[in-house]
Every structure is written in structure tokens, then in C-alpha cells.
Amino acid sequence: MVCLCDDAPGQPEEQGRGAVTPSDQTALMAIGEAMDVRPGTKLFRQGDAATHIYMVESGVVRISHDLLDGKRQVLAFRWGGDVFGMAAGGRYLNNADALDKGRIQRFQAERLQELLLSRPHMQNRFLLQATAEISLQQHRIILMAKYDVVTKVVAFLLECCGNGQCFDPATQILKLPMSRPDIADYMGVATESVSRALGVLERRKIIHRHDMHHLAIDLPRLRDCARL
Amino acid sequence: MVCLCDDAPGQPEEQGRGAVTPSDQTALMAIGEAMDVRPGTKLFRQGDAATHIYMVESGVVRISHDLLDGKRQVLAFRWGGDVFGMAAGGRYLNNADALDKGRIQRFQAERLQELLLSRPHMQNRFLLQATAEISLQQHRIILMAKYDVVTKVVAFLLECCGNGQCFDPATQILKLPMSRPDIADYMGVATESVSRALGVLERRKIIHRHDMHHLAIDLPRLRDCARL
DNA sequence: CGAACAGTTGAAGACGATCAATCTGAGTGG
DNA sequence: CCACTCAGATTGATCGTCTTCAACTGTTCG
The missing domain is CATH 2.60.120.10 (Jelly Rolls)
Structure with missing residues (x-):
């Protein structure tokens, strides 16, 4: 989450990533x-x-x-x-x-x-x-320390949805390039726990597993089940 | 863990904290x-x-x-x-x-x-x-995610011992200025778990609780029970 | 077509959180 | 100087969550 730099300070950023002169x-x-x-x-x-x-x-x-x-x-x-x-x-x-x-x-x-x-x-x-x-990492420390598995997975999905790269707001489809063990090791939980958490969210109609790497996401509902 | 700066690059640091011209x-x-x-x-x-x-x-x-x-x-x-x-x-x-x-x-x-x-x-x-x-925080994330309560407390104690401020290598006495809930909230565990972990370490003769804020520490043994 | 692997689901067990009780130590007033 | 009080710390017992181990499913690739 680090981006590059521009010459003059105080000039407004055009995109979220920061303008580069x-x-x-x-x-x-x-x-x-x-x-x-x-x-x-x-x-x-x-x-x-x-x-x-x-x-x-x-x-x-x-x-x-x-x-x-x-x-x-x-x-x-x-x-x-x-x-x-x-x-x-x-x-x-x-x-x-x-x-x-x-x-x-x-x-x-x-x-x-x-x-x-x-x-x-x-x-x-x-x-x-x-x-x-540093602030982002502090968020992550809080997440790891204080929240349960489902909340961690929700936070992970929200983080991915923040990327135009892999989430298409029109179709509501999230494309995950990483494996379940990757997600599990990212959130500090067991692979099986990630599966179960996704199962919970699917039963609650918040997500739908189209296939292993493609999730349909109800973003508003996902957001308000985060409570961060 | 951030320190200040000096003018000329590449000059050796006198103390660990970094020299300031x-x-x-x-x-x-x-x-x-x-x-x-x-x-x-x-x-x-x-x-x-x-x-x-x-x-x-x-x-x-x-x-x-x-x-x-x-x-x-x-x-x-x-x-x-x-x-x-x-x-x-x-x-x-x-x-x-x-x-x-x-x-x-x-x-x-x-x-x-x-x-x-x-x-x-x-x-x-x-x-x-x-x-x-950032690197230190990554260490912390790993600690929170992968290790058990005793290891977390050991890591915390080692961190404190790294400070000349509160650890006297001569007497082997560590002075902790913070309360148990502070330690617990730092490591992301319950206050009771910190007490129990200290109990375990004391039974293993690795530390000795002189009083609540003063621990006698066997630093070498503490170090090799970290396994980080 | 079958093997290998990623993912999911189920059952058992371990670890830590929580609740409750006890203990300790510092400060206070008799 | 000692009992009292109160907050913080410790210990014990119970409970819940997540991990672990194991079985099963589905998909991909030889």
C-alpha cells in the first residue's frame, strides 16, 4: 500500500494512488x-x-x-x-x-x-x-488480536473489494488470485477455518461461491457485518 | 522505535539509538x-x-x-x-x-x-x-498469529529487557512500568492468561516475581525458550 | 480414465477466554 | 502500629472457539 511521489506538495491527488508529475x-x-x-x-x-x-x-x-x-x-x-x-x-x-x-x-x-x-x-x-x-499494519494487529475467524475473513474480502484489480462493482464478482492456504496464512487461521467462514457467509446470503476463485458479493451487507 | 537523524549519511552510529550531529x-x-x-x-x-x-x-x-x-x-x-x-x-x-x-x-x-x-x-x-x-510490526503480526500465550509473554519480556531503561543486567531485575491489563492488551490475550504465563515461567525457574512490577530474569534461559 | 491436489465438511481435542473466588499490597484512618 | 479498604493480581473451574485429524468431493492434468 505504498505509492510513489510527486514534486510539488499540497497538490490534489487525481486518483486514489496519488498523482505523479x-x-x-x-x-x-x-x-x-x-x-x-x-x-x-x-x-x-x-x-x-x-x-x-x-x-x-x-x-x-x-x-x-x-x-x-x-x-x-x-x-x-x-x-x-x-x-x-x-x-x-x-x-x-x-x-x-x-x-x-x-x-x-x-x-x-x-x-x-x-x-x-x-x-x-x-x-x-x-x-x-x-x-x-504503519497505520494499516496496526489495523491488522487489531484484527488478528481481537476478532473471530468470520470477521477476519470479512475484513479480508473487504480489503480485496477495495481493489479495482479484482472486484468488479458492476457484476459484484470478486476474483481471488490466491489459494485458501494463502488467505488462511494471511489472517493467521487454519485453512479449514477459512472454508467454514465462507460457508457461514454463504448461508447468510452475504456471498455466493461461484467457484473457488470467484465470489459474488453483497457488498453493503458484507460491510455492515464487519463492525470494525 | 523511531529515532532521529543525522546530517552525513554513512557515518557510524555511536549508540544503538543513532547519532545526532x-x-x-x-x-x-x-x-x-x-x-x-x-x-x-x-x-x-x-x-x-x-x-x-x-x-x-x-x-x-x-x-x-x-x-x-x-x-x-x-x-x-x-x-x-x-x-x-x-x-x-x-x-x-x-x-x-x-x-x-x-x-x-x-x-x-x-x-x-x-x-x-x-x-x-x-x-x-x-x-x-x-x-x-514496519519490520517490527511484521514481527508482531507473526507473534500474534502463530504463537501461544507463554511465547507471547516471553517475547514481551525480551522486548522489555532490550531497554536499558527498565532492565538492569547487573541485578537481572526487570522493572515493568505497565499494568497486567496493559501487557495483556499489548499481546492480545486476557489479563488472566498473562498471570498464568508468568506462573508457568516462574515454575520453570526462568523468572521470579519479586513483586508485581519487578521480575528477576534468567535472560539466557528466557532467550532460548523463545524459539523465534 | 485414474491420480493428485485443492477445497470442503465432520468429529474430536486443546487452548485460551470468561466468570468467580481468593490473594496481595498500598494507602487510610483509628 | 494495626485493622480496614480497595484495586490489582492471581488462581480455579467452566465453557466456547478454533485447530487438528480424517474423510470426502470435485477439478485438473497426465
Whole structure:
């Protein structure tokens, strides 16, 4: 949920993702390198040297962390416009895998660093996005700590519906590019619990499972059963 | 867990908290305003206009969020050197309360913003600290999602022991300024569960409750029962 | 056509929350 | 100095939710 930057502060954002002025845009593109990915493409592993910062142009990327005992936590899904791969200690702490066909832009960390130092307003955008990311994570901590499985799944679905990428408001169809274990590991519950939660929501006529990766969603009803 | 900044990049840090060069230090002090606080002092409430950024000089500050149903999540404890109160949307999302007698420095958001824009390296320090904060929160998410109550309490104790503020390595005594409900709401468990977990650790001779706010800690044994 | 795998559903068990009772310690007034 | 009080902490017993294990279904791919 991090987006890029613009030169002049205080100018209104046209889209939700934030406007990018030509000069910033071109400066970024000048140091960027595009990659086409397909489902399963590994962008980086935890422990790798953190050489690049990534940005999703299209597709979905899963950020996950493997634990010593073999368990896995999915920390985020990154959609179009999102930035990932910012590591503080010189090494990536997490894995990044493409879930979908898509296009990723990546920037050498040192060169991006230089660019940010030479463009304070652009760096400020990054800083603002980082603080926004912190707030989002705090939301997630609250969700994990205080709510039951059904509510977690509802929150997850709402988050997905917020993405034009995978939710079509006209047809009310949500396309989920990730597997049930991905969802389960994202919400910190068992795969079976996700299934059961979806079952509950379907019985309540809030969703309808067209197939495993396509849900029809009654968005208003989904929203008011969140109570967040 | 955010600290301040220095002018020249790449220079080694003297303390863990990061060195601050005189010019940055003085520039910050010029726009700063010191406040003395006592236990219970409210720095800000969720929903307040986010006018200031805060930094702890001494003492401990609790960052918490109240939910609609009356439950509360403690999101962080801020110790000496930590920064808090960075809000993306113009309003604080959380509450900040002093737990201890101490001294807080605060900066008007707009003036700090100006200062950061005029000092790219200083802003870069903030950005780095923000990404470090994101990593810490990811750790917290994993902790909340995957581990049992005892492990959570162990992780909490280790976090506290990392602070020279409250842990004396010589005497092995940890001084906890927060109450049991604070700890419970921080780890997302019930108060009773914290008590029981401390009981377990005491029976295992890993800690000894001198009184409610003072624990004798066998740090090596505590460390290897973490398994994180 | 059959194997392998993802997803779903069912039954049993474990862990932690909740409720209630007891204990501890600090502050107060006799 | 000691009993009293009150809040916070601890302990015990019960209950509910979610995990785990296992069986079953449906889909995809050789």
C-alpha cells in the first residue's frame, strides 16, 4: 500500500494512488527496470541481499515469511501501484512471489536512495506512505488480536473489494488470485477455518461461491457485518 | 522505535539509538517544545487533530486504540529515544498516555515537515526508521498469529529487557512500568492468561516475581525458550 | 480414465477466554 | 502500629472457539 511521489506538495491527488508529475515519473523510469512475471515467479527470498525496491504495475504479489517450525505467515498482498521490498538491514526479511501474470518495476536500492535524497518532496511521499503503511499494519494487529475467524475473513474480502484489480462493482464478482492456504496464512487461521467462514457467509446470503476463485458479493451487507 | 537523524549519511552510529550531529540536533531543538509528564498524562486521544510529532526523552508512553465494543488494543510502548504521533490522515488514530514520570519533546507537524524537506538526509533517517518500524510490526503480526500465550509473554519480556531503561543486567531485575491489563492488551490475550504465563515461567525457574512490577530474569534461559 | 491436489465438511481435542473466588499490597484512618 | 479498604493480581473451574485429524468431493492434468 505504498505509492510513489510527486514534486510539488499540497497538490490534489487525481486518483486514489496519488498523482505523479512527469519529472518524477521520468526520473523514476530512468532508473527502473521492468520485469514480466507469471504465477509462481519468485521475486526474492528472505535472507537475500536487499538490492532492489519493487513496484507492482499489474498483477498480485504475495509477501510472506517462513518460520523455523515450517509455518508460514503471509504479511501482505501487493496490488497495482504498491511498493515492496524496503528492507532496513540490507537483507530481505520476507519472501515475495507473484501470484498472477503481471508486470513489476524494480529499482536499484542505492540509485533510488540517491534519487530520493535529490528530491525531498518525492522522499516525503515515501515517508508519508510508510506512515500510512504503519497505520494499516496496526489495523491488522487489531484484527488478528481481537476478532473471530468470520470477521477476519470479512475484513479480508473487504480489503480485496477495495481493489479495482479484482472486484468488479458492476457484476459484484470478486476474483481471488490466491489459494485458501494463502488467505488462511494471511489472517493467521487454519485453512479449514477459512472454508467454514465462507460457508457461514454463504448461508447468510452475504456471498455466493461461484467457484473457488470467484465470489459474488453483497457488498453493503458484507460491510455492515464487519463492525470494525 | 523511531529515532532521529543525522546530517552525513554513512557515518557510524555511536549508540544503538543513532547519532545526532549538532546541526540536526540544534535544528530540531529550535522547533521543539519540552513537556514534563507524570503517570496518567494524556498526550493525545484518537480522533484529535494531529498537530504534533512526539519524542520520548525519558519515561514510557503507551500507544493504544479503543474499539467500538469497548475493547482496547495496546499497539506499542515507547521508550527513551522513540518517536510517535506520526499520523497520515491529519488525525491521530491512537491514544498516547504516559505511564511513568518523564520528559517528552514535541514538534509542530508543519515545522518538522519543513525541516525534513530542507534536510534530505535527516528525512532519510526518518524514512529508514519508518521501514524499520514496519519490520517490527511484521514481527508482531507473526507473534500474534502463530504463537501461544507463554511465547507471547516471553517475547514481551525480551522486548522489555532490550531497554536499558527498565532492565538492569547487573541485578537481572526487570522493572515493568505497565499494568497486567496493559501487557495483556499489548499481546492480545486476557489479563488472566498473562498471570498464568508468568506462573508457568516462574515454575520453570526462568523468572521470579519479586513483586508485581519487578521480575528477576534468567535472560539466557528466557532467550532460548523463545524459539523465534 | 485414474491420480493428485485443492477445497470442503465432520468429529474430536486443546487452548485460551470468561466468570468467580481468593490473594496481595498500598494507602487510610483509628 | 494495626485493622480496614480497595484495586490489582492471581488462581480455579467452566465453557466456547478454533485447530487438528480424517474423510470426502470435485477439478485438473497426465
